[in-house]
Amino acid sequence: MKSWKKRILAAFAAACLSVTALPAAALAAGEEGERGVLTYTEAIAPQYDNAGQFSDGLAPVEKNGKWGYIDENNKVVIPFRYDIAGLFSEGYAIVGAKVDTYPEVEYDWVTGEGTETGRMYTTYEMAFVDTKGNETQFLYNGYYDEETGNLTTGPIRYSTTDETLSPAVAFHNGYISFYDPDEAGAYLFDTTGRAVDLPLADDSVSWYDPYGWQVTENTLIVGIFAAAGGDQKYLNLKTGQTLTVPVESSETAYVYTDLRPFNQGMAWVGVRSESIATGEVTSRWGVIDATGKFIIQPAYADFRVSDVYGDYEVFGVTGLAMVENPNGKWGAINKSGQTVIPFQYDYLYSYNFGLAAFEQNGKWGFLDENGSVAIPAQYAQTTGFGDDGYAVVYDGSKAYVIDSKGSAVPGADKLDPDTYFQEVEGGDTPVVYAPSEYVVIQENGKYGFGHISYQPALPEKSDMSGWAYEEVTAAIEENLVPTYLQNLYHNAINRGEFCDLTIQAVSETMGKDIDVIVKEKTGKTLEQWQQEYPFYDATDSDVIAAYALGIVNGRGEGKFDPYASITRQEAAAFLARAAKVLGMDTTQAEAIQFNDGSAISSIFQDAVNFVCGINVMNGTGSNNFSPRGNYTREQSYMTIYRLFQAVAAE
Numbered sequence: 001m002k003s004w005k006k007r008i009l010a011a012f013a014a015a016c017l018s019v020t021a022l023p024a025a026a027l028a029a030g031e032e033g034e035r036g037v038l039t040y041t042e043a044i045a046p047q048y049d050n051a052g053q054f055s056d057g058l059a060p061v062e063k064n065g066k067w068g069y070i071d072e073n074n075k076v077v078i079p080f081r082y083d084i085a086g087l088f089s090e091g092y093a094i095v096g097a098k099v100d101t102y103p104e105v106e107y108d109w110v111t112g113e114g115t116e117t118g119r120m121y122t123t124y125e126m127a128f129v130d131t132k133g134n135e136t137q138f139l140y141n142g143y144y145d146e147e148t149g150n151l152t153t154g155p156i157r158y159s160t161t162d163e164t165l166s167p168a169v170a171f172h173n174g175y176i177s178f179y180d181p182d183e184a185g186a187y188l189f190d191t192t193g194r195a196v197d198l199p200l201a202d203d204s205v206s207w208y209d210p211y212g213w214q215v216t217e218n219t220l221i222v223g224i225f226a227a228a229g230g231d232q233k234y235l236n237l238k239t240g241q242t243l244t245v246p247v248e249s250s251e252t253a254y255v256y257t258d259l260r261p262f263n264q265g266m267a268w269v270g271v272r273s274e275s276i277a278t279g280e281v282t283s284r285w286g287v288i289d290a291t292g293k294f295i296i297q298p299a300y301a302d303f304r305v306s307d308v309y310g311d312y313e314v315f316g317v318t319g320l321a322m323v324e325n326p327n328g329k330w331g332a333i334n335k336s337g338q339t340v341i342p343f344q345y346d347y348l349y350s351y352n353f354g355l356a357a358f359e360q361n362g363k364w365g366f367l368d369e370n371g372s373v374a375i376p377a378q379y380a381q382t383t384g385f386g387d388d389g390y391a392v393v394y395d396g397s398k399a400y401v402i403d404s405k406g407s408a409v410p411g412a413d414k415l416d417p418d419t420y421f422q423e424v425e426g427g428d429t430p431v432v433y434a435p436s437e438y439v440v441i442q443e444n445g446k447y448g449f450g451h452i453s454y455q456p457a458l459p460e461k462s463d464m465s466g467w468a469y470e471e472v473t474a475a476i477e478e479n480l481v482p483t484y485l486q487n488l489y490h491n492a493i494n495r496g497e498f499c500d501l502t503i504q505a506v507s508e509t510m511g512k513d514i515d516v517i518v519k520e521k522t523g524k525t526l527e528q529w530q531q532e533y534p535f536y537d538a539t540d541s542d543v544i545a546a547y548a549l550g551i552v553n554g555r556g557e558g559k560f561d562p563y564a565s566i567t568r569q570e571a572a573a574f575l576a577r578a579a580k581v582l583g584m585d586t587t588q589a590e591a592i593q594f595n596d597g598s599a600i601s602s603i604f605q606d607a608v609n610f611v612c613g614i615n616v617m618n619g620t621g622s623n624n625f626s627p628r629g630n631y632t633r634e635q636s637y638m639t640i641y642r643l644f645q646a647v648a649a650e
Contacts (some may be wrong), residue, residue: 173565
C-alpha cells in the first residue's frame with residue numbers, strides 16, 4: 001500500500017518540461033504549477049560524504065565518517081553518531097556502531113581448510129531509532145548461566161562486506177530478523193528491541209532459527225532442528241503451528257525446499273534438488289496456497305517480487321508475476337499459471353504506475369499494461385516507475401530522471417546511481433529504488449538532494465469508461481485521487497487502495513494533514529495507532545488512519561485483508577463512515593427500495609440508504625444495486641468526488 005501524503009506529486013506524461021528557479025522550500029510546500037510540467041530544483045546542495053533516500057520525512061546522511069538524519073529543510077534531526085544507518089520503515093530506522101572487522105574466509109567442507117577471499121567483514125552492534133531520535137538497542141536472550149542461574153543477554157551484531165545495510169534489514173509488520181555471526185544463529189525481534197520467544201507448539205522441535213526473511217501475514221520462515229532432522233518451515237507466530245511444504249524424495253538427490261514470505265495467502269517456494277553423485281543443485285520455483293499445496297507447479301528458474309524493502313507482493317497490481325523460465329528468459333504469468341507476457345526478455349521488473357521495466361539485449365526499456373513496448377530499450381539500467389510517475393535511468397555515464405513517456409527531466413542529471421541500483425547480499429535479485437519527491441544527487445564526490453515537482457496531465461477519455469470521464473477528471477483536479485492510482489481505471493479497487501483514496505479525500509476536504517485529524521478525532525497520534533499494530537497483514541499509515549477514524553474495520557483476529565477487492569455494499573459503508581468523519585449526519589437516511597434489496601446485507605443497509613439518498617452512489621440499472629458486485633477504480637473516484645461535493649453543499 002502507498003501513503004499519499006509522502007507522495008503528493010502527480011504522475012502522468014509531461015506535455016512539456018521546464019526548469020524553474022523557484023526556491024526548493026516553495027516547491028516542498030506543495031506549490032503546484034502547470035499541469036504536465038515536471039520541474040526540478042536543487043533542494044539541498046551536495047555537501048555530505050554519502051546519503052540515502054528520504055523516508056518518513058528523514059534521510060540518512062554521512063559526515064566525517066558518521067551517519068545522522070536530516071529533514072527536508074536540511075536540519076539535523078538525529079545527530080551524526082552512527083557507523084551504519086538505514087531507511088525508515090514503520091516509523092523506525094536501523095542503525096549500528098562498528099565493533100570489529102575481519103577477513104572473509106571460504107572453507108573447503110571436505111578438508112576443513114579456509115582461504116581468505118580478500119574481502120573484509122565489518123561487524124556492528126545494532127539498534128533502531130524513531131523519527132525523534134529515541135534509540136533502542138537490540139538484545140538477544142542467551143542461555144542460563146549454570147553458576148548464577150541467570151539468563152544472559154547481549155547486543156545483537158550484524159556483519160556486511162560493503163558497510164551498508166541490506167534493504168531487507170528493516171521492520172516488517174513489527175518484526176525484524178538478524179543473523180548474528182558471533183552467535184552463529186538468527187534472532188527475531190519486535191519493537192521492544194528484545195528477542196521474541198517463538199511459540200513451540202510442536203513438542204518434537206528443539207530449536208527454531210529465523211532465516212532473516214520478513215514476517216508477513218503473521219508467518220515467519222524458520223529453520224527447525226529436531227531429532228528427525230532439520231528443514232525450513234513456516235511458523236505461525238500466533239498459534240505456534242508449523243507448515244511444511246511436502247516434496248517428493250529421490251534416490252539420486254537430496255530434495256528440500258527454499259521458502260519465501262506469504263502475500264495474499266500465497267508464497268513462492270523453491271524445490272531444490274542436489275545430486276548425491278555430483279553435488280549439482282537444480283532449483284525450480286512455484287507458488288503454494290495457505291495449506292502448502294502448489295497452485296502453480298515448480299517450473300521457473302527465478303521470480304521477481306514487487307518490492308523487497310516494502311510491500312512483498314507475489315502477484316502485483318496487474319495480477320501478474322514476473323518469472324524466468326529454465327532457458328533464462330523472462331515473462332509474466334497470472335494466478336492460474338498462464339503465460340500473459342511471452343518469455344522473450346532478459347529481465348522484467350514488476351508493474352508500477354502501469355509500466356514494467358524490461359531488459360533485452362543488454363538495454364532497458366518499459367512495457368505498458370498490455371505488454372507492448374511503451375519506452376524502447378535504450379538504457380544501461382533503470383529503476384521501476386515510482387508512485388509519482390517518474391523513473392531513474394542510467395546511460396552508462398550518468399543517472400537522470402525520465403517521465404512516463406521517456407522524456408528526460410532537464411537538470412535532474414546529477415543523481416547517484418549507487419543510491420538507486422543495489423545488489424542485495426545473499427538476495428535473489430538486485431534491488432532498485434524507484435525515485436520519489438526528493439532524489440539523491442552527487443557532484444564532485446559530495447551528496448545532496450534534488451526536488452521534483454509534477455502536476456499530472458489529466459487522463460485521456462480512452463483511459464476509462466466514457467460515462468466516468470467527467471467526474472473522474474474532476475476528482476483528480478480537486479486532488480482527491482492519489483497519484484499512484486491515476487491509471488488502470490477499469491481495475492477493481494482493493495481495500496488498501498480504497499483507504500489511500502478515502503484518507504486523501506478526507507484530508508483534502510478538511511484542509512488538514514491526516515495526522516492532525518486523527519489526533520483531533522481520537523486523542524491519539526497516528527504514530528501511536530501504527531505502533532499498536534492492529535493488523536498483522538497491514539501497516540500502511542492510511543489503512544491505520546482509516547481504521548482509527550472508524551472508516552474501515554478488520555476481518556477479525558487481526559486480519560485486514562488489504563489486497564481483497566471491495567464490493568459495492570462495502571464501498572457504501574466506507575463512504576458513509578467517511579461522511580460521518582467529515583461532519584455529515586448519516587442517521588436520518590430514508591429507506592430506498594431496490595429490486596435486489598434483499599441481497600444487501602443488513603449491516604450495510606443503512607449505509608446504502610445514506611449514500612444513495614445523497615446521490616453519492618446510484619443503482620446499476622433496472623432498479624438494482626448489485627451489492628456484491630466489484631467496485632472499480634473509476635467508480636471509486638466518481639463517488640469520492642460526489643461525497644466531496646455533498647460535504648461542500650452543506
